[in-house]
Amino acid sequence: MNSVEEKNELVTFEELEKQNRNNFNHFDYISYYSNQKKITSDLFISFYNLFWPQFIIYENMIFLEEKFSFDYFKDLKNSGNKPFEIEVWMNLINLDSFFSNAKYSDEFFPQMTYLSNEIVKLWKIKLSIDYPEKIFDVKSEIDKDTDEIFILHCQKE
Incomplete structure (x- = not known):
């Protein structure tokens, strides 16, 4: 977990893309927030x-x-x-x-x-x-x- 995540701040697409060495897309970003941050389906x-x-x-x-x-x-x-x-x-x-x-x-x-x-x-x-x-x-x-x-x-x- 990086310092941004530890502070419970929003993590940008670009930050996660860099963390994943550019092997990251917008569907991954949605998955990250829906799974890691516990976003419910009704938000979608x-x-x-x-x-x-x-x-x-x-x-x-x-x-x-x-x-x-x-x-x-x-x-x-x-x-x-x-x-x-x-x-x-x-x-x-x-x-x-x-x-x-x-x-x-x-x-x-x-x-x-x-x-x-x-x-x-x-x-x-x-x-x-x-x-x-x-x-x-x-x-x-x-x-x-x-x-x-x-x-x-x-x-x-």
Whole structure:
């Protein structure tokens, strides 16, 4: 066990790859965490739902099933928001919130940008399969003040 593991810190893919003399891949990395760190299978299902989410339609608007809230919907609607604005706010995902314990480094931001762009690609595909008659704007945005990365979608007006 190396000093990083003894401190119970997260071990990066690159660290494990070096330890294994470059004989290490992303499937090994998943195995490492699921076996050594005792990650349960429901976490993998949760990640699956992030990458390939279920959507619902309500009042002709499309929402992430996991994020939909009738109360929040009513609040947004009663505040005078347009349908696309309601979709944006209801579907907004702060990607950084999933990785608050991650090591922030020069490599972290490009990795998160890459991840957010890949999620956007998958959501576009999923939405086009589920709702082929609708046109969506799916994108990743970076808050200039905080460097937080958001993923959002709405129907194009």
